[in-house]
Amino acid sequence: MEKENTNSKIEEAVQQQEKYWCQNQDRCGGCFYQEIPYEEEVAKKEREIRDLFDPVIQGNYLFEGIISSPKKEAYRNKMEFSFGDQEKDGPLCLGLHQKRSFFNILNTEDCRLPHPDMGEILLATRLYFQEKSLRYYHKKRHEGYLRHLLIRRAEKTGEILLSLVHSTQLPAEEEEKILSGWRDRLLSLEKEGKLEGSYAGILHTKNDSLADAVINDGTETLFGKDYFYEELLGLNFKITPFSFFQTNTLGAEKLYAKVQEYSSFSENAEEKPVIYDLYSGTGTITQLMSKVAKQAIGVEIVEEAVEAAKENAKENKVENCIFYAGDVLKVLEAGQGATELPYPDFIIVDPPRDGMHKKALEKIISYGVKRLVYVACKPKSLARDLEALQNAGYKVQKLCAVDMFPRTNNCEVVALLEKEES
Template identity: 30%
Template structure:
């Protein structure tokens, strides 16, 4: 009986599902949901109830009595402490099934759609070392793992790695990450070994002072370009030049070094000012035969190989024609615009960021594409202007690739007013995508859905939806 289940009770469960925050789901007496961290569907576990609510309980995993056939040994020594690869202990085929369920649940529970068929997720060719960008943070407040705590007088004053969830300043000191490349790990450890012995100060929000802030590495699959971006609070030319000389000597794979300067209190790895220490100050990537210039602040899909698969999926689903005019909303640096440019009559890209629009225009010129134009404007405001001018531009297809928050409700209203024949909605968040598609179902039918896995071992999933105007 549910009433008999109390805090600190120890029970056995079979895990039959997994939640979006990585905890497995077991059901006490076949009904009452109990969340179990670090468990895998198919595990039989012994757990201790630590928090009981009306509809669910949270527990602590005490023992895996019988491991799931889907359970594997994680590659990374930091798994379970680092917040990055939450499904690294689950075989990849099962990860894809879980992501397929995430999309289905979003459209049924959030979107209110019935009998939605979600095809098999298009998996990633590489499940390790697949990212083209990694960001590391510096901290003078190192998070200690249980192994670290066994080391007497361990130094906690210098760390470079990843944030611990719920702790703004604490950083897990990382020596190896399986997300980008072995060269990235060399750069990470070289950077620590260079600055730590010098006692170089680290920025802290507590005093708004300190030198080191972030280390970002961007890597091209196309031409082996590799950018190291050292983000600091202020300039120290002598120190950076010393770091640069040794970096070039020890890690010649690093083709360019940038020192970005930011005194913003926001703890984000972006800076408006940067100095190119050596190299070009940018790298180039190639997607679908098109070259893209990537500067320190450029937003670009972080899995280049899967990015091509994502764009190919969107273009195939769209079934684009040579006489069609396309509107690309939230176009960023023009990646999707250029990818589809040869398939259609024209593309017009809209994006809020002036810097991204400048980069999109530069990328079009770089590739000799002359049927793409770009405009810096808020998408909602652009759509309002578009619907207010019935005799103006007429687009047959509208592509949307918004941020995780999805589209503004007013933007959905304007899309309904405009009545483009086809909408192609690319999203990194099926929950907000399902919400937005529900806003559009008054005039649009779902024709196709296709999830694409850009981020193996995480719960993140890209999803492409085609909507056709009714009638």
């Protein structure tokens, strides 16, 4: 009887775990922790963060552990899929790259990271273009039509925005017929009740770049509109196919709430600070901090992101935000002493994966603000930048990890640093 109970528990555990597995678990390099319970994955990530920062951080600090993602599956609100084949001259595939392969593409409509709606759209798109015998764009020969499929899905509303990325190697009349047929095939999914969400827009994007990347050489709308809105901590953000936005919406709310907590500013304070949000993207943090700031200033090198930030601030009726487009170092140097760029009281940095350029970091340190918050999408970059910050008198007070990417080996970190008195 005891043996039967043990076998039953093992079978139940296996069945529970199998629901997280996809057909490509041994071939796709996207997921690292598909075969272990999520609790074990989080514990492993937490140990890795401690092992990385404990030897680097000087003195005592409060490690607040890791905040789990609210969703462990179907959390990605954006995916970029590639057309290709899994073997030379094989049937058309549409999905993700095979592990350790530049050319082989896996059909990944079973992927568990995005919402199942994306899988339905992926499958319908692949079958449609297989029927039409259209060729994918060959990376070496630079011939073919189909390149990528970009899909975004709003977490709060379920609206879906997608764009077929293709070359311009089809005659215009043939292309129009092909694209309208694809649009109608996708619309039939919604009509037949195969989607939980609904389409905001179906688009197509021209791309004749030699690079194997999603590049916008011109986008046109086949159905609906070219944007939707996503809500984040009470603010609305306009999302276009190529907007920068955190890929885990609910996880981003946890991340940004931690940034707000570390700022320690009150909306009711008599004297409010000037806050710099450097590497600000579409201005999410800038707008969130505007509630407690006299003025919140965002700096971002991507001009499209800055324009989106301005539009989002207008949509949210936020009037004390200013956004600058340009390299962080150049913008700060140009604004030194200028009336339009007041001296900061508090600085938040959220740099790209490689961290901050040495001179930009030196410039940020030169302001001598009492406190700053560093948001790192690559913890190793923060660990490297801490050397200069600590040498300049900044001490890590608190550090918290946020699991923005369940089932992968990535994790974000937020650190609060305070400048010690000389």
